[in-house]
Amino acid sequence: MTDPFSSVPPTGSADPAPHPRPQLTRERWEDLGGVWQFAHDDEDRGLGERWFERGEAFDQQIVVPFPPESRASGLRASGYHPVVWYSRTVRVAPEDRAGRVLLHFGAVDYRAQVWVNGRLVAEHEGGHTPFTAEITPALGPEDTQRVVVRAQDDPLDLAQPRGKQDWEEAPHAIWYHRTTGIWQPVWLEAVPPTHIAGLRWTPDVERGRLGLHVRLNELPRQDLRVRVRLSLRGERLADDTYALGGREVERQIELGVQRVQARRKELLWSPRRPNLIDARLTLLDEDGAVVDEVGSYVGLRSAGVRDGRFQLNGSPYYLRMVLAQNYWPESHLAAPSEGALRREVELVKELGFNGIRIHQKVEDPRFLYWCDRLGLLVWGEMANAYVFTPEAQRRLTREWLDVLERDHNHPCVVTWVPVNESWGVPNLEGDPAQRAFVRGLYHLTRSLDPSRPVIGNDGWEIVEGDILGVHDYALDGATLRERYGSEEALEHTLRAVQPARRNFYLAGHHRQGEPVMLTEFGGLSHAPGESERWWGYGTLPDTDALLSRYEELLSAVLDSPVIAGFCYTQLTDTEQETNGLLREDRTHKLDPGRVRAITTRVSRAVQHDVLQEIHALADERRLEQLRGAAEQAAAPAED
Template sequence: MPIPRPAYPHPHFDRSHAWQSLNGTWDFRADPAEQHTAHDADGYDRQITVPFAWETPASGIAAHWLRTAWYRRTFTVPPAWEGQRVVLHFGAVHHAATVWVNGIEVAHHEGGYTPFSADVTDALGDGGHLLTVRVHAPADKRDIVHGKQRSMPRDDYDGVCFTPSSGIWQSVWLTPRPATHLAALRLRPTRDLTGIAVDATVRGPNADAALLHLRVRGEASTVTLNIAADGRAGTELPLADPRLWSPEDPHLYYVDAELTSAHGSDRVTSYTGLRSVTVDGEALYLNGHRLFVRGVLDQGYWPDTGITAPDDAALRRDVELAARAGYNLVRKHLKLEDPRYLHHADALGVLVWAEPASPGSFSPESTARFAEQIEPMVERDGNSPAIVIWGLYNEEWGLDWDIPGDPAKQQAVADAYDRLKALDPTRPAVDNSGWTHVKTDLLDWHYYDESAASWAATVSDLLSGRRDDFPVRLGPDHVVHKKLAVPGQPLRGLPNLNSEYGGGFTGLERAWHLRWQTQELRRHDRLAGYVYTELYDIEHESAGLLDFHRGTKDLAGVDPAHVNAPTTLVLDVTPVAPGRDLLTATREFTVGVRVSHHGTDPVDGILHTAWTPVYAAAPESPGGAVRGCRAEAKPYLLGEPVAVPATLPAGWTSGRLHLALVAEGTVVARTALDVDTRTAMHVGDDPQARPAE
């Protein structure tokens, strides 16, 4: 049987020249009474496939609400590792893991999303070795970090949670290393983007007597560093012809590090990209160029494997699917994702908003456990050039939905922000995504609305400053108004993002809201970006552009890539309903069309139109040019309206008007308008049916 997930698990700290995967078949026993010990040899009555959680079909167990279980397997150490220290690594285990080798306890770790390792050399004997792991995954997860995994008793947000993923859910592997070894290799671009800043950490006996040799692949020289008494070494590696990392050119620089000491040689490879992400007033910049975030939410679940991807190709495919839908950023929601996902995002040039898992309630224990994730998150993933935003809390989850009313919760948020920024000041951080902010670099908000008219009005009010709160429906008859920030946190002078939105309960409705709500966001020049909810369905949640298996859904002819293109068309229309965007009493009408353009140079072209039946996809041809309808826009400034006349084809009572902007023979923007004459006898009495003012 092939080893599942055979790729090296940690591409940003790569020892793949010498390693051994321990994924595959392990002995397994449930321990519902929690009476077993590590020394019990009996009771292993089943086998489990690692690294899939025991709730999943892929694990072979599919056990639900099991709190405690034991894993067991044997392993041997390759003869070539003789004389080196042997280290056992776990990518992630939910939630608490105790590990024994040959009956000797070698590790205990709590935290279901963070990696841990143990030097097991002193527990080894001759021949084969017995590895035993006890995992405790509480059903009541309210005081532990668990993200979107369901808790029992339930969290306040149980309605948007999914099947838990308990046990070993990321890879397990062995590596050899000398007693004096590299423990960390932190890579960041230099401030002027001409080189790589290196901060290495060395551990072991007489670490300060070791030498660290660094080489950037493709560069001629090697740099040798002495190690300080505290085990640290740092330098800047200049690059002869620096090549920046960007979505258009995701160039990666690989750094080979070799540590030489009296205990031998230790080799590690890491990589990064030369890129900067900065905040200047209300704008985000990538490498000094304006960045408008066109993002999509991705929660990292798969049908048969839970929070573990079935294979490496599935991770890469999710990155590709987001890019194919026109998105330049993925917000990995409430989950420290598998490092290999970030590796694919780095290589493909897709930006990432990364954030840790949340607890379910506010307590000293849950606050501490949340904070304990921050350093491992930055340590493990900080070399990734794709990560351009760090997130922390989300919608006051784990804060009992009451930041404004409780100074202790405000302090917890501020402390988490300060901790993160002390570890990594190079990226903007969001303190409490979507709801009341306490201390943040980006002012983001989550707003869901099933009415196109009230959606447009609320977005306009928020971005114009006419209001600093917005409605949040917490239940069928329970609506609260969330303030953007507590007093003292500025509401101006920071990038402003809508980082969750979407509406509708069917594919048709979802596509309609995607098109019109995104258009309204593009209408406002103040906005720095958006994140649509979401890329694919998960279990009972059907808000995705794709189904749970990543298959296509009926989006009523709407192509997300047109909606999310760098250049789009904005119609001066408040739509009525799916299939009836515009009601008109006559076949002839005029619609105002504007251009929203997020390129580096101005754009101008001729507007073209074509007719199809309602819900039909855009035809390959842009249609006929509309005489006198030249539209243009400067970068990041909404263009002036152009009045486009149109006539519904003879004999038609409804149809879809496709509009395209053609510049130098290329279609650079598309949108559509569904027109209906059958229900427009009293159109003048319906304010939503008139073109917006």
């Protein structure tokens, strides 16, 4: 049978444009971005007046997927508009009706309802996570079909996970313009009646194997098998076929311990060598005919903590991260283009960082794709709410579960952070229920994904976590050296100094060998000139002074033998925040070569790790020599 997907470029080929869902791709899909009809519904009349059946209410146009508050949308309607509507027609080819037609949404903030030809096909809550509607039963006899979306996003609902989106009408302090409605890709996809609906990859570097979980959309009506082909730069690594006993199949693909250990540089994924294994999965019927076929990829790597250090692929790894809001001036949470997502990753690497902490945002999967391909570690963080209520807990937990499922397969993601700086748990110290919630999120995350470290609450008020993240905006290097210059100074700082004026340990928690990282520091800006709106933790008179102070702070952190990694605040200016290394338009404030040289200087902690490794190797060799001498001495007597 002719392969219907033979024209799909391999996922690991040179610079392919990313699919909106890059780890489960098919050939037949259509991007629905572009001009849609649009309407504000400030009085919330649309449902009662059945706008999903009528076209006259749509009196504006919008460019999808840009939020209506942004310039890129063509509207720049930044006021309070809690309900918005979208409409457009789409064409479904006759040949696609033989199977199923899926309508995918990358993200709609915050609550969405979708109709096709007046028939409700999907409802979803959660502003950062994807959802899919099967629209086949709603298709009319004509080629063109009408899609209508209603999005509800209450700007004053502080129980809604919102991250850095402001509840005031204009951005203030550290909060930014809101993002309402569609802000990630929308696309149509034609699939067979029975098809692959989900994939889960779980690398096991130590045992030299790769865990695979395949899920179908329905219980198959006949015996089916799934063929899995893995290759790396054209070399076949595996070609296995498994029978499905139901909707799901779970297997361990053996790559071989000796092969993995002998060829670590070629096979393992890391920022320096972002090796990606191409995967092709084919669903076969009992006669061997192709039922469905998808492309995917996987990075073979491990992430963990041990002996006070972060571990990548079983070895200590010093994290040099930068905090990123990933807001753009013209498009807010949405990226202005696919190229902008790649460029963001390139800029981070050009400045010498090996990782990025995406702050209070669940980023577009295409961004994670470029982190996978180009080699950049990511801390995945949830967008938090601002109040602690049962509804806020339910909302955040549901959405966080969707985040864990969506991003599990990305090798770049090496740490999960469900809560930041006690956002949404404002009385964490005084309320046992809030502590139980954070502790529960930590353990829930670890139970669903034991392959990555988890930080229950980053910054302060530690209840539970595999890494202790400290936020310290000291404005001079001398203070950082005093606080983090030794193990004794570190413990004194955490227990007595409390850099953010918050207790660091809560509920009797004490350090049990977890790595300590400075996960927010810096925040430096220079005087913004004529601008009336700006924000920074410390202001310098010009860019020369800014570079000098950056070097002063970084040198103090890198000279610490006890800090296992850092995250500098921040990558870019964002609206009124002018504390970025880059301007909001992504141009450089500082000489990137100088910044890179400062950022990449070897840390004292790394030197300590290297010396420890040398001593350990020396001890091992000496032990082997002693063991050999003892065996030789014992041999004559045994004879």
